[in-house]
Structures are given as C-alpha cells and as structure tokens.
Amino acid sequence: MSEAVSRPTLEAVAARAGVSRATASRVVNGGDGVREPLVERVRRAVEELGYVPNQAARSLVTRRHDAIAVVIAEPETRIFTDPFFALQLRGISKELTAHDNQLVLLLTEGRDDHARVARYLTGGHVDGALVFSLHLDDPLPGLIDGSGVPVVFGGRPGWSDGGDRAVYVDCDNRGGARDAVRHLAGLGRTRIAHITGPLDQTSAADRLQGYRDVMDALGESDPQLVVASDFTPAGGERATGELLDRRPDVDAVFAANDLTALGVLRVLRERGRRVPEDVAVIGFDDVLPVTERSEPSLTTVRQDIEEMGRLMARLLLTSLNRTAPGTDPPSSVILPTTLVRRATA
Secondary structure (H helix, E strand, C coil): CCCCCCCCCHHHHHHHHCCCHHHHHHHHCCCCCCCHHHHHHHHHHHHHHCCCCCHHHHHHHHCCCCEEEEEECCCHHHHCCCHHHHHHHHHHHHHHHHCCCEEEEEECCCCHHHHHHHHHHHCCCCCEEEEECCCCCCCHHHHHHHHCCCEEEECCCCCCCCHHHCCEEEECHHHHHHHHHHHHHHCCCCCEEEECCCCCCHHHHHHHHHHHHHHHHHCCCCHHHEECCCCCHHHHHHHHHHHHHHCCCCCEEEECCHHHHHHHHHHHHHCCCCCCCCCEEEEEECCHHHHCCCCCCCEEEECCHHHHHHHHHHHHHHHHCCCCCCCCCCCCEEECCEEECCCCC
16 A cells, blocks of 8 residues: 655745745745745745645635636526637636636526625625626626625626726627628618617627617618517527518618527528628627538627637736725726628628
C-alpha cells in the first residue's frame, strides 16, 4: 500500500521562504503591507512546493470569494437552444478563468426563481453578478440591487428606476438596424417588413426603432409591415405567415435576429418565394451555428457576442478591484455592429 502524499502547508511555505507564517499568509491570501522582496520569496516558495491556498482562509483575509454569479433571465429551453447565450457565456468564462474566478450559473425558469436568486446573492456566496436578457417588467433588478452585490448588465437597462446609473455592455442595436434597412432600400426594395423580437427587451425595441428611423425617412412607413415575434425560429415562421397574409407584395424582410430569419426563410420557401430574387432577407447577430444552417447563406448584422461577454466580466472585475477612494466606477460600453453581406440580400 503506497504512502499517502501530504499536501504542502502554509508553514512549509513560510519555512521555505524564510518568513513568518503571518507574512506568508498575507502574501498568499492577497493582503497588503509586505515588502516586495519578501513577496517574491513567498511566491517562489508557493510555486516550488505546489502549495494550493485554502479558499476559506483566503476569503477571511480578502473578503472575496473569487466567484461571480451569471444570472440569465430566460427559461432553460431558450438558453440551451439559442447559441447567442453559449457565445456570451464563453466570453464571460474566458475572462473569469483568466483572473482565477469561478462562474456560478443561475437560471430563472419562472417568477418563483427570482427570490431564490436574490437570496443566493444576498447570502455572500459571490463577489458580484453579471445579469442579462432582462425583460422590462422583470423584478430581478430591484431584487439584485437589494442584495448589495456589484452588478454589470448585458444589454441596455430599460427600467426607469436606476437604469441611468447601471453599468452595462451592449451593441449598437439601433444603428445596426438602420444599416440593415438602408441596405435593403439600396437594393431597390420598397416594401420592407420587420419581424421584431420581444418588445419588452431593449435590444428588440431598439432594432424596431432603427427600422422605423429609415422607413420614416424614406416615407414608406406602414404598420402592416411590422409583425411582433420572439427571437425564435418558430416565432419567425408564425410572423412570416402573418406578414404574407397581410402583405403578399412584401419584397424584403429585416428579421430581429438570425433565429427569426431561419423561420422567415423556411416559410418563404414553403410559399414559393425566391430569396433574394422575390424577397431579400437580413438577420441580426451573425451567430455562425445559425448562419451556417441558412439556405441561402444569411446576410446579417454582426455583433461580437463573445467580446460582449468578456467586457461584462472585465468591467465587473475592474469594479471589484478598485481600491483608491474616489476613483470613478467603470463606464458602460456600446460596441459597434457590422453588416455582413451574404446571399440573402
């Protein structure tokens, strides 16, 4: 029977570095007040011995847990079928991992889960929270605000109470929508429809407004050309059927996201409409797992979803690491979008 290998202790680190246990503890657990030469000696001893700090002891010293909650205000069925969320989580995870932080995923299947999430955040298990895919009537912002943990939001907050002071990362939804509709108009299309996302989310509302900006300027606004949907392929199919029944003369569709565009293309094909000859189509997101399934290949507005996730995590960690009193908190970031031309428009 082989002899068990004991884990190196903090006392062993202190002995190897030639410092007191208290000094070694301050260095290992992120405390201040240790001269740089001693810091280097302790770090070298940690590396040589393969010492792994005790997280509970570290938390007592730093009052940090090195864990960040990611709260997604959507049901599981949506999160695990929409690749948008996988890309955003990948960006968040990469940034947190690079700074030795753990990601704790919290999902809200329904309203009963909101209080559970708030209790978890209030319980001191994490240092901060990244929250995205909120809806306008969602109670989560108020509950999270009451928890006292620092928060960065994914997407521009749409609530009036405190939304102006919230830190968030978003893309230029309105500007991207304008680019899409201008492109369709530049192709000579005059009956340009828009199939929206859920209008209780600011991303969908901003894309609708961008569409209206251009259509109003062209003098071609028509309420019958706007159909509400929900960012899903099934919603895109339903909305396209409704649109074609209302306006069979439509010659272009701007879909609020790529999944919606998949539904649009499917119904246009079933109704015998050629794309782009009869109806040009543009989506939004440029999520490759979706655009690669598109036939023809989908023209879309690209937003850097993974980078948005990285920036959310970076802003939160920057906020947590502020030590100088009076320093300004991080500012919100709005990333540009790019029109990616393919075969559908």
